Every structure is written in C-alpha cells, then in structure tokens.
C-alpha cells in the first residue's frame with residue numbers, strides 16, 4: 475500500500491474499450507494504488523454511465539473526461555448530467571469560451587444544491603499536451619503554448635471554474651497567476667522511457683510535476699502497458715511523495 479497523500483494525487487486513465495469487465499478488473503487491481511479513476515471518451519462511448527456507477531460503487535472517485543466543447547446551453551446541461559452521476563471532477567474545453575464556462579459553473583452549483591449532491595471540480599482543458607508551438611501556429615494561433623495556456627487558465631478562473639488541465643511544464647506560471655487554491659491537473663507524465671504509440675509532446679516526470687505544484691497527475695499508458703502495472707503505480711506514488719517533500 476502506498477503513501478495515502480501521494481496516492482490521492484494519482485489519477486489512472488481507464489483508456490480501454492474492450493469490455494466493461496476488463497475496465498472493472500483494472501479498477502479492482504489498482505484500488506489502493508491510485509486515488510482516482512478517469513473515464514474518458516474511449517471507455518465512456520462503450521460503457522457509458524454504467525461504468526461510472528460501477529466504479530463509484532467500489533468506493534473510488536471518478537474523473538469524467540469528456541472535454542465538453544459546445545455552445546453554453548449544451549455544455550451546461552451536459553454538466554448537470556455529470557453532477558447527477560456523482561463524479562468527483564469533470565472537464566470542459568476552455569476554447570468553448572468564457573460564457574460557456576460561466577454558465578456551466580453556475581449550472582453545476584445549482585444542480586448540486588437542488589439535488590443535495592457534492593459539487594464536482596469543474597476543470598478547463600487549456601492546450602492539449604499533444605500540441606506544441608508548431609501545432610498552435612498551424613491552427614492559426616499567434617500565441618506560444620505557454621502564453622495561450624496562461625491566458626486560458628486566467629479566463630477559466632474568472633469564469634468560476636475550479637481549475638484547469640494543463641501540461642506540467644506550465645504549472646509554475648499558472649500557480650503564479652491563479653494562486654494556491656486553483657486546481658491544476660497535469661497529464662503527459664513520462665519517465666525516461668517513452669511508451670509505444672506516444673502522442674504526448676509537452677511532458678514532465680511525476681516527481682518534477684508535483685514539485686512544481688501539480689495537484690493531480692493523470693497517467694494512462696505508463697501504468698497500463700507496464701510489465702507490472704501495480705508496481706508502476708506504486709513507483710509513481712513514490713515519485714509523487716518525493717516531489718511533495720521537495721516543495
């Protein structure tokens with residue numbers, strides 16, 4: 475069993491679509507070794523709210539990663555569904571705009587109050603960790619990734635979101651601009667070895683991400699494809715603990 479404070483910061487991405495049983499066997503295997511299970515598009519399009527419910531019935535917390543990106547009314551209504559599912563956190567794309575984020579934050583608070591449910595963390599995805607400065611230029615942005623992330627994080631905070639999803643490379647700048655209570659979730663965590671089929675461009679190690687101020691790390695393939703996934707999760711928790719000590 476790993477250090478609890480460190481473990482709570484580790485989110486395992488349940489990126490798998492073969493069967494609900496397979497997903498739940500990963501949940502049972504990694505319970506006590508990671509703090510949160512992330513249900514993203516790959517699993518949700520196959521298993522839907524049933525997977526979320528089954529994970530929560532085991533006592534674990536769920537991060538619903540559907541990256542809502544649509545007009546304000548549509549995202550706000552989808553967000554109410556996320557509240558009703560009882561997830562601990564979910565995300566929207568900040569590029570959906572400030573009014574979308576404002577309407578969503580308000581709808582989440584009201585739905586939680588009406589149904590007497592916990593208020594989930596609402597996170598704004600800034601610039602995907604699979605994109606670099608060249609990709610942004612090709613998309614027509616004149617900002618660098620670092621500049622755009624900071625701008626979007628400030629906007630997410632002004633709109634009332636709980637925090638953001640960003641590369642760990644941007645954590646110090648976001649923390650400086652948005653303060654200590656703003657939640658920063660960082661995917662794109664990699665050690666010295668890359669995983670096969672790797673699409674992550676802005677990465678950092680778990681220890682360094684935590685040392686710089688990440689609140690949660692999202693890790694998928696480095697655990698899922700490890701020879702011993704439980705040992706890989708425990709090693710990440712040790713890295714997180716070292717990062718916390720070095721803060």
Ligand SMILES: O=C(O)c1cc(=O)[nH]c(=O)n1[C@@H]1O[C@H](COP(=O)(O)O)[C@@H](O)[C@H]1O
Nearest residue numbers: 487539601602603639661662692693694695
């Ligand atoms: O929102 C996310 O979780 C996310 C945002 C982002 O910018 N980059 C990113 O990789 N993610 C997710 O984080 C996970 C990373 O998985 P691995 O690269 O396998 O560790 C995937 O489930 C992605 O969908």
